[in-house]
Amino acid sequence: MPKNLSVTPARSWKTAATLTIAAALGVVLTTGIATASPAFAGSDGRSASVGATTFTVNPTDAEAALESARVAISDADTAVFDAKNTDVDLSAVKTQIDTSALLGTITNLENANSPSVLLMPALMATASEQTEQVSAQAAALRGQLDAAVEKKAAEEAAAKAAKAAAAKAAAEKAARASSNTPDGARAAAQQIAAADYGWGGDQFSCLNSLWQKESGWNYQAYNPSGATGIPQALPGSKMSSAGADWQSNAVTQIRWGLGYIQDVYGSPCAAWGHSQAVNWY
Template sequence: MAVAAGTALGIVVTTGLTLASPNLAAAAPLAATAIASVAAPDATVHTLRDIRVEAKSTLLAARVALTDADTITSDIAAAGLDIGITDTSVDTDDLTRAADRLAQLNIVPALLLPGLAADASSSTEKVAARVADLREHLDAAKAQKAAEEAAAAAAAAAAEAQRQAEAAAAALAAANTPEGAKATARAMAASQYGWGDGQFSCLESLWTKESHWDYQAYNKNGGATGIPQALPGNKMASAGADWQTNAATQIAWGLGYIAGSYGTPCAAWSHSQAVNWY
């Protein structure tokens, strides 16, 4: 046993490594295990193998933590957001040194690995906690930015909808004037029926006589309604539900009525001149 103890201590001395006393203290129980291995060599071999496996696992966790630290630092810089923390750095000096020492596990005596692994594990936990804190703040800043952008987009959409509604209302108001109604009728007559200026001249005379191109015109005596003086007025619903408020809808119905009943506006105008209605 004296020889075994001397050998164990000799391994520590001849490595040439300078380690902190906590590491030596952590290795002390294992030194006793090594001495006892004279009686149970198989158990000791198994224990030392487990030590190295654990050390490798700890080293891997340390390297992952270092990578995460670099990643969060890069992510914060790329985001360009105020995450609510002035200092966004991650102090990895202790972990880097601990990982470098542990990386020599193939040449470091197994008796010293638990102490090195403990140092690395402690530093890993500190770095991981710092990374988690920064990540939480970054995610919160991103969520706030996303919410602000969504609110801005919603406001912009609402403003655009309002603009379009106002533009539509203005267009409708313009179209509902006598001149606007005439322009609409001229365009519809040409595009939908192929009626040119000659036919439109007849149409202009006809509907001037009937309603003066007033979409709100109403004949109290008979109930004829709108620019074409439909009787009853709700006939025009076949051209659109807005027949009471939209001159274009009334015109669309009126042109269809003329085409179906007389063929052309001039034929309808001739009939109106002859019998005073069409």
């Protein structure tokens, strides 16, 4: 014979209600419970006993379980939507999250306007477990999406940097080729003399005369004495202090030559005057 289960309020009720549950084989029948909206709003906690076992339902806890479940569903939907609509490669990532079980549990909880104190604990436990599973899957998908986005951004930044480096190298090569001509070397020397030493047109006129006499502004000029390049450094290897490419780069030779003039003579016109007087500088 099934035992009769009587339910009594844990505290005063606004609406009197009686719940009779036939507990044999787990069958539960509910009658006379007022409907609340939302699912458990306005309800008080209830307790019931089967033998020595007491069950308690807290409507606030039930609403909290529902809210957590809804948030998990929303987060999962958003993660899946973002993953499907991204322009990054997620071909190796599972972009589906099965929320059907949790949706079913949510429905059961929402429909339990007069919650059975025997079934609610199990429903809430199931909702909690399923919520954790869906939340974990959503977090994992979000993490994979974020990682893929970061990877793509890093790859694009690296490609951009490589392109910029290639463009810079090409520009430097072109500038070097240009400056390695006599006219290009003169232009480079005039710019460097003004920017680095503050020497204006009068000093450059002296410099132009000096190096025209020494090398004709030819970076490949070589004297049997060992004097090399535009400034006729002796020996030419001295110019390595301005750059390892001193043999092939007129600008490197110019930088060394201007530094030499500054250190020894103080200015191009002083160096040119010395050269005119003794035929060397």
